[in-house]
Amino acid sequence: MAATRTKTSFIPQAEGNFDAFARQFVNQVASDPAEYEMSAERVKALQTQLAEWDKKYAAAVKARDAAKAATESKDEARQQLEETVRSVAKLIQANDEISNAARDAAGLPVHKTTRTPVPVPHTFPTGTVIGTDRLELTLMYSDVATPTRKAKPYGVRGCEVYVAVADTPPTDPEDYRFVAFSTRTPELIRFKSDDGGNTANILLRWVNTKGETGPWSQVISATVPAV
Template structure:
């Protein structure tokens, strides 16, 4: 059965004030005498003092917290401005940065991974004597984003005849940083087959594995 006494202090304070005010002013109607309320009235005085002190302390703590937060914000602003100046100064070395507790730049270049995935290739032949070469990574074939650490794609080709038996039959065509790549052919290539193989290269120029051969006819 739930208690008739409110759980929260503010609600309890209002409730007890009403309760004892009514009881003290209606002694006869309630069948009470003044002595019956001595204990409750005395303890109400103790409660009133304790509750008022608690409210004042909470208000003071809230004000102190706000003052503290404001003081910290202004101090942080001053420190950040000074730190920015120190970080840009040639007179400050990394040992001094460490002693100050500010960020020490990482002087070791992060290793660049060699590509491990392959491009997937689609050739648009809708324009005569042109091939528009679309490429994407095999792990994200619907996105034009390159894999992490990849700078560009190398496009190699073989024009005419059967697909290349190995990469030694390929001729370098281009390096492209964003799909698609457009290649234009002379008129005497019309009707010939063009074969393409692509591979990713990282920012150090290290290549990844070859794509599957993509073949398309050069429209005359």
């Protein structure tokens, strides 16, 4: 069967196809030189170069197959070694008796053993009443240092909410009553029926994960809807 030819050249580009084509071509011309009006010298050159090609092509195929086998063997060896290295490294990392210097010398990561201490909050929340309903106020709050972001400062667990219902905001935080510990903004604050129509004054402050409190916020005032 004739070898497949490309559209741009009668000689195939792929080496396997080229090998089949060259063998067909040389053997056909050599079998009947007269038919192709070919001299013995040219036929001899074709046969000699085909033989050289056969030798080099066979060597290349053998080397390619050997390289493929070597690569597969190498990959398998790496996988086995990597699994063992991970297993041994896991044992080393879990052993408190092994120093960090020894871990570092072995090329292993040295993990921090101390946490960054949680600071006492030094900023305060700022808030805005964003919604009202009968005997309810919806409070949106954020940190005064980052008023456009909802994220709490580092180490802060939540926000304490205190309320004083009075026409004039009390100046002493002791005059405010605790109503909620909020961990997510916004916070819904509910009031008693007697508070309807009166002014609610709200104070806020951050509390960290250790229970330490930060400074008080500025007073946020809003009228409690009676209806």
